Amino acid sequence: MSTRPSLRIAAESKNLAEIRCFVEEMASALGLDPAMIPNVILAVDEAVSNIIAHGYQGQEGTVEIEVGQERDALVIRVRDEAAPFDPTIVPPPDLTVPLEQRAAGGLGIHLIRQVMDEMTHRVIPQGGNELTLVKRGIKG
Numbered sequence: 838m839s840t841r842p843s844l845r846i847a848a849e850s851k852n853l854a855e856i857r858c859f860v861e862e863m864a865s866a867l868g869l870d871p872a873m874i875p876n877v878i879l880a881v882d883e884a885v886s887n888i889i890a891h892g893y894q895g896q897e898g899t900v901e902i903e904v905g906q907e908r909d910a911l912v913i914r915v916r917d918e919a920a921p922f923d924p925t926i927v928p929p930p931d932l933t934v935p936l937e938q939r940a941a942g943g944l945g946i947h948l949i950r951q952v953m954d955e956m957t958h959r960v961i962p963q964g965g966n967e968l969t970l971v972k973r974g975i976k977g
Contacts, residue, residue, distance in 0.1 A: 841905035848889045848898040848917065856885055856902060860913065863904035869911045870974040876952035877911065877972050883945040884915050884924075884968055892919030892966070910954070910973045918965040923958045924949075 844859045901916040924946045955971035
């Protein structure tokens with residue numbers, strides 16, 4: 838059991854604002870460079886939005902966001918109990934295709950990759966997923 842601050846909440850769009858506030862407060866408290874915080878919030882928001890829409894597909898579920906520090910990095914673990922899905926193996930989108938010819942969506946994972954320093958995934962032994970997002974820039 839981790840002793841890091843965490844938020845366990847229903848995986849519902851109406852809870853995204855509370856999740857964003859939690860991530861912002863924790864990132865600030867841990868000393869992440871303030872200029873990096875909006876991108877971290879955006880990455881977590883995208884990850885949780887994907888869990889809500891694609892992981893739970895309208896069914897009830899929970900999401901847990903754990904925030905901590907490892908050396909000079911902010912480490913965020915996003916856990917769910919949805920079917921296993923590894924976003925790290927999703928290929929990057931073809932951004933050369935004209936916008937009007939692209940399918941809707943599909944940029945969230947790409948966005949997370951662009952704003953975070955690391956993104957890893959593992960299937961949780963008791964079922965579900967754990968997505969770990971790392972952003973370096975905590976002041977020593």
